[in-house]
Amino acid sequence: MDVDYDVLIAGGGMVGASLALSLHKHSQGQLKIAVVESFPLPPLSDTGPSYRPSFDARSTALSYGSRQIFENLELWSTLENHVADILNIQVSDRGHFGSALMHCGELEWPALGYVIENAWLGNVLLNHLRRHTNVQFISPASVEAVTPMAAKVQLDLQAEGGETSCSASLLVIADGADSGLCQRLGIHRRVDEYAQTAVIANIATELPHGGTAYERFTAEGPIAMLPLLPDEQGQSRSALVWTFPEDDADAAMNWTDEVFLARLQRQFGHRLGRLLKVGQRVAFPLRLSFAEEQVRRNIVVMGNAAHSLHPVAGQGFNLALRDADALAQRVAAAVAQGLSAGELSVLQGYLRSQHTDQQVTTLFSDRLTKLFSNRQPVLSLARNMGLVMLDASKPIKSRFTARAAGVIKGRDMELPL
Numbered sequence: 001m002d003v004d005y006d007v008l009i010a011g012g013g014m015v016g017a018s019l020a021l022s023l024h025k026h027s028q029g030q031l032k033i034a035v036v037e038s039f040p041l042p043p044l045s046d047t048g049p050s051y052r053p054s055f056d057a058r059s060t061a062l063s064y065g066s067r068q069i070f071e072n073l074e075l076w077s078t079l080e081n082h083v084a085d086i087l088n089i090q091v092s093d094r095g096h097f098g099s100a101l102m103h104c105g106e107l108e109w110p111a112l113g114y115v116i117e118n119a120w121l122g123n124v125l126l127n128h129l130r131r132h133t134n135v136q137f138i139s140p141a142s143v144e145a146v147t148p149m150a151a152k153v154q155l156d157l158q159a160e161g162g163e164t165s166c167s168a169s170l171l172v173i174a175d176g177a178d179s180g181l182c183q184r185l186g187i188h189r190r191v192d193e194y195a196q197t198a199v200i201a202n203i204a205t206e207l208p209h210g211g212t213a214y215e216r217f218t219a220e221g222p223i224a225m226l227p228l229l230p231d232e233q234g235q236s237r238s239a240l241v242w243t244f245p246e247d248d249a250d251a252a253m254n255w256t257d258e259v260f261l262a263r264l265q266r267q268f269g270h271r272l273g274r275l276l277k278v279g280q281r282v283a284f285p286l287r288l289s290f291a292e293e294q295v296r297r298n299i300v301v302m303g304n305a306a307h308s309l310h311p312v313a314g315q316g317f318n319l320a321l322r323d324a325d326a327l328a329q330r331v332a333a334a335v336a337q338g339l340s341a342g343e344l345s346v347l348q349g350y351l352r353s354q355h356t357d358q359q360v361t362t363l364f365s366d367r368l369t370k371l372f373s374n375r376q377p378v379l380s381l382a383r384n385m386g387l388v389m390l391d392a393s394k395p396i397k398s399r400f401t402a403r404a405a406g407v408i409k410g411r412d413m414e415l416p417l
């Protein structure tokens with residue numbers, strides 16, 4: 001382990017690992033980077049994914065905008081072996097008349113998005129990271145304390161061999177939604193409890209999904225079924241995200257597989273034929289949380305530590321990836337001009353450039369969640385009218401889809417909702 005880095009990233013999850021690759025790319029390998037991850041690094045493997053925090057049993061819908069970023073990082077050609085294309089999105093409201101269908105052909109895109117199992121995403125990111133000698137992955141180790149110094153931060157780490165310390169021009173805090181480092185630095189969060197819990201699981205289905213992602217709103221909460229690649233036996237599968245009021249989630253986690261499938265079938269219908277099998281279920285309590293400060297001299301807060309969104313619109317990681325790429329470009333350019341990676345004006349410039357995207361994406365996810373979780377009849381009518389309008393109007397649909405895909409910028413970012 002070295003003692004002085006240009007950038008040290010605390011947290012080697014989906015966001016921390018992506019940021020390290022982006023920094024490496026944009027600086028053409030000129031930055032000395034460390035990623036500190038408290039969970040042990042899994043063994044190197046090209047044959048199967050391994051589960052660990054962040055790269056767990058979930059799947060992630062990657063937007064078309066994220067594909068463009070991964071292409072630029074030269075990762076897409078590997079990632080695309082593990083993604084299922086989203087060719088259509090069907091949005092519907094159980095027991096009501098509204099429904100909308102979006103096709104990739106309408107936007108002349110090859111796909112509206114891509115679904116990847118988090119474990120595979122982790123495999124690809126971590127395997128690429130290991131190839132770069134200027135990036136040190138320090139694991140298992142955790143960043144325990146941060147002390148601001150004149151032009152750097154000093155970091156105390158708890159590693160396998162005991163306590164150690166190092167310094168960095170820039171510390172990126174990417175340690176997740178319950179960020180212990182933000183707490184230690186007195187960075188407060190605005191938290192809006194949704195009082196909902198997402199239960200995720202892979203579901204084997206009788207009929208192939210044909211590249212359709214389903215977003216279904218029910219009285220109990222939204223259900224998303226995202227297309228996955230078939231399993232090794234060729235069995236068609238979709239990734240379920242079923243959002244429950246928090247008081248009901250424990251019961252749902254304890255239903256037998258038969259009861260779980262029967263109840264899901266009743267809510268979701270027979271769009272995918274019979275629901276045959278449910279994989280391991282995992283529950284995630286949901287809240288919107290936003291760090292009140294994202295940059296300080298020599299410090300940036302990223303990913304879930306900066307903003308943690310409801311998963312209904314599939315935006316959290318996509319937004320964080322755009323943040324990470326924007327930060328990497330600015331830091332690489334600053335260092336090339338002889339500035340420090342942690343220069344406050346550079347970090348403030350980064351935050352200004354991402355401010356609108358962060359605000360609009362957060363509002364988009366939040367409004368969608370609240371509109372579709374609400375049982376009031378007037379809102380129920382409004383959302384069904386909305387779905388019908390969405391289906392009828394090509395410009396509205398294109399804007400909605402482009403917003404969800406994270407590829408609209410500037411003034412066009414006004415909300416379609």
Ligand SMILES: Cc1cc2nc3c(=O)[nH]c(=O)nc-3n(C[C@H](O)[C@H](O)[C@H](O)COP(=O)(O)OP(=O)(O)OC[C@H]3O[C@@H](n4cnc5c(N)ncnc54)[C@H](O)[C@@H]3O)c2cc1C
Nearest residue numbers: 011013014015038054061142143176303304311316317318
């Ligand atoms: C059910 C569900 C479905 C979702 N679906 C989508 C989707 O389809 N599309 C999308 O864009 N987003 C989705 N998201 C959001 C997405 O999962 C998050 O945006 C993403 O996981 C954030 O990653 P992260 O690296 O910031 O945080 P985390 O995944 O929490 O990673 C933090 C890492 O930091 C490590 N760590 C913690 N403390 C320390 C320390 N002190 N020192 C060192 N390491 C530390 C942890 O071990 C962990 O590996 C979904 C979220 C949920 C809950």
